Amino acid sequence: TVVPDEAEPNVRSAFRRYLGDDESTWTKYDPVCLIKTIKDLAALPPMLIDQGANDEFLASGVLRTFELVEACHEKSIPIDFKLRAGHDH
Numbered sequence: 001t002v003v004p005d006e007a008e009p010n011v012r013s014a015f016r017r018y019l020g021d022d023e024s025t026w027t028k029y030d031p032v033c034l035i036k037t038i039k040d041l042a043a044l045p046p047m048l049i050d051q052g053a054n055d056e057f058l059a060s061g062v063l064r065t066f067e068l069v070e071a072c073h074e075k076s077i078p079i080d081f082k083l084r085a086g087h088d089h
Contacts, residue, residue: 011062032064035071047072048080052087 019026027033038044049065057063065081072079 008060008062032067032071035068035075035077038075041075041077044077046078046080048082050082050084052089053083053085054087055089057089 015023015026019029049069051058051063051065055063058065065083069079069081071077
């Protein structure tokens with residue numbers, strides 16, 4: 001899911017305002033879902049994720065950074081992932 005069930009209600013509300021009420025259409029905006037379903041891996045540019053380890057959204061599960069990294073590894077997509085201790089978003 002794009003927004004985990006345990007996410008705060010205001011997060012889901014914000015997604016509804018931006019993407020509409022039909023949550024089934026949100027997957028086309030979800031990087032994890034997109035990586036898992038992409039057909040043309042050659043079309044992907046190099047990826048860098050530079051994530052603060054103290055990000056409140058990472059801790060709450062709203063940011064699904066580790067799922068994205070795992071999806072890239074499953075598809076053998078090169079990704080440069082840095083988790084910065086002591087940093088927020």
